[in-house]
Amino acid sequence: MELAAHPFWENLPRDKLAPLLAAAQLSHYEVPTVIFEEGSSSDGLYLVLTGMVIFKKCLPNGSCMPVNTCAAGAHFGEIGILSELPRSLQAEAQIGCTLAFIPGETIMGLIDKMEGPVEKILRSVISHLHNTTHHYVHEIVKHEKLALVGGMMNSIIHDFKNPFCLISLSTQLLQQRHPDIETQRICRNIENQIKRMVQMANDLAAYSRGQAELHLERIALKDFVDEYKSLNLLSFQNKKYAVTFDVPDVALKADKAKLMRVVQNLFSNAFEAMSEIGGQLKVEGRLDTDSSMVELKFSDTGTGIPEEVRERLFEPFVTFGKPNGTGLGMAIVKSIIDGHEGSIDFETSENGTTFFVRLPLWQE
DSSP states (O other), X not given: OOGGGOGGGTTOOHHHHHHHHHHOEEEEESSOEEEEOTTOOOOEEEEEEESEEEEXXXXXXXXXXXXXXXXXXXXXXXXXXXXXXXXXXXXXXXXXXXXXXXXXXXXXXXXXXXXXXXXXXXXXXXXXXXXXXXXXXXXXXHHHHHHHHHHHHHHHHHHHHHHHHHHHHHHHHHHHHOOSHHHHHHHHXXXXXXXXXXXXXXXXXXXXXXXXXXXXXXXXXXXXXXXXXXXXHHHHHOTTEEEEEEOOSOEEXXXXXXXXXXXXXXXXXXXXXXXXXXXXXXXXXXXXXXXXXXEEEEEEOSOOOOHHHHTTTTSTTOOSSOTTXXXXXXXXXXXXXXXXXXXXXXXXXXXXXXXXXXXXXXXX
């Protein structure tokens, strides 16, 4: 396709077409070539004369996922010129692609000469389109990552079945041969930790599919705390951290395994926030005025949650400084609390963080 025959010039007067054609810069690509990177400045408009351009979204792992294409006779780049925002996608020219590049100032010069509030209207429309596209692409990437996590967890659960069965059988043999109290307690902890690992993997797989099943029962809060302390005895024996509990003698209506996951995640985050210098972690509980809910406060003296992630803390794949974190921990915590018809919120500063978890009481 010749430059002057491109559909972009339709209905454009001849006197305005000449300077645009003169400003156009032609480029031909014999191998796949990145035209511009995601996040780069929007410097001009591109017309596709031959071949195809593929638009990709860059993922956190360094790979790029194709989300759209542009063939001969199409154009792209106008959104960035009008919105003055960085490129939202990466553009890659395929073999045999020919492009005409027109600088942004040339396009804006043409718009400025049009009668009426054309520029203002165009900027408004483009802004809405940009926001919609950004949200759509973000959701697509999120669902792709969740599907990947779900498949990975299903594979892990399948592969771990045999080792877990062997460990479980070994603990049963130990219990039969050594009836003393300490051996029995250790074996019970091993069994419970195996069940907990399987449940955590199942929870992650279920979350990735958008499924969550709760098995609600009556749970005595003080007994629940004692069980949690027993399962995590080594953490509480660490003199680096001072952990205290002060909870009322009430019963919750909850799924014990999933509630254990919530507490484990909050404790893990608190310990990481205090890992450099140690600190205090307090768990306090109080009844709400209507006595239908209990509020649990998890307060630590760590470094606080970074400001850049506070508003998105409960979204999937949001992590703050954890080298091996998936960014799913707090998202799963929020989904579990919501499933219990409870709520979770937090306050944070450079001196520490407090999470407020509200859960329903058991009603006889």
